[in-house]
Amino acid sequence: MTKLSVNINKIATLRNARGGNVPDLLQVAKDIERFGGQGITIHPRPDERHIRYQDARDLKSIVTTEFNIEGNPERKFIDLVLEVKPTQVTLVPDADDAITSNAGWNTIKHQDYLKEIIQEFQRNGIRTSIFVDPVLEMIEGAKKTGTERIELYTEAFAHEYSLGNRTGINPYIESAKLANELDLGINAGHDLSLDNIQFFQQNIPGLLEVSIGHALISESLYLGLENVVNMYLNKLK
Numbered sequence: 028m029t030k031l032s033v034n035i036n037k038i039a040t041l042r043n044a045r046g047g048n049v050p051d052l053l054q055v056a057k058d059i060e061r062f063g064g065q066g067i068t069i070h071p072r073p074d075e076r077h078i079r080y081q082d083a084r085d086l087k088s089i090v091t092t093e094f095n096i097e098g099n100p101e102r103k104f105i106d107l108v109l110e111v112k113p114t115q116v117t118l119v120p121d122a123d124d125a126i127t128s129n130a131g132w133n134t135i136k137h138q139d140y141l142k143e144i145i146q147e148f149q150r151n152g153i154r155t156s157i158f159v160d161p162v163l164e165m166i167e168g169a170k171k172t173g174t175e176r177i178e179l180y181t182e183a184f185a186h187e188y189s190l191g192n193r194t195g196i197n198p199y200i201e202s203a204k205l206a207n208e209l210d211l212g213i214n215a216g217h218d219l220s221l222d223n224i225q226f227f228q229q230n231i232p233g234l235l236e237v238s239i240g241h242a243l244i245s246e247s248l249y250l251g252l253e254n255v256v257n258m259y260l261n262k263l264k
């Protein structure tokens with residue numbers, strides 16, 4: 028079975044646009060779990076433009092499923108994760124000014140660095156995952172860091188799929204096979220959506236978890252819009 032972890036960054040983006048507490052991030056997290064979501068993912072960024080560090084602390088007592096915190100392991104991020112102690116931390120090599128995540132780790136070049144940080148999280152009982160492109164050398168390098176899981180960066184697959192190209196899945200299949208051989212757990216995320224998720228899941232052996240945010244929240248707006256417009260029209264009769 029593949030678990031669905033819902034990334035709620037976009038809920039925080041909407042909330043922050045007005046400065047109040049609408050939508051209520053904590054209530055949304057509770058509702059996602061009530062609707063069957065099997066995890067909550069957040070990706071606080073250094074500028075706190077969506078998820079704030081305080082949100083991570085507040086969510087700790089709210090989330091009853093799997094809590095996954097993603098981010099670049101700068102000292103401030105490491106300290107936050109050690110304080111909150113989520114189920115899983117996913118390390119992502121983002122530049123501070125990145126619009127969104129745009130690359131996986133070079134697990135060969137940064138092997139010692141990753142190894143050290145991963146040990147620190149594991150000593151504190153936090154499962155680790157590292158964000159990687161579907162490149163065999165990077166999967167082998169990931170294994171050597173000591174991480175329990177990898178998160179396959181699926182932007183390239185999603186892009187190819189949107190163009191009608193189904194062969195974009197191939198590097199992910201090969202990477203997943205190798206990860207399975209190496210006993211690395213497999214997560215995946217970025218630009219997964221209602222359009223592409225079934226094809227991806229059916230082709231990737233041993234896919235444990237997907238984290239989905241941007242498309243899922245956009246789809247929730249599209250699919251809820253008719254209902255809400257009609258509710259307003261009823262009020263205005």
Ligand SMILES: CC(=O)[C@@H](O)[C@H](O)COP(=O)(O)O
Pocket residue numbers: 034036037070072097119126127128158216217240
């Ligand atoms: C690692 C990854 O792919 C996601 O966490 C994504 O980066 C979400 O972050 P944003 O919501 O800031 O785009």
Ligand SMILES: NCC(=O)COP(=O)(O)O
Pocket residue numbers: 034068070097178215216217218219238239240241242243
């Ligand atoms: N790890 C990926 C994630 O949390 C969500 O990415 P996206 O669906 O917002 O592209």
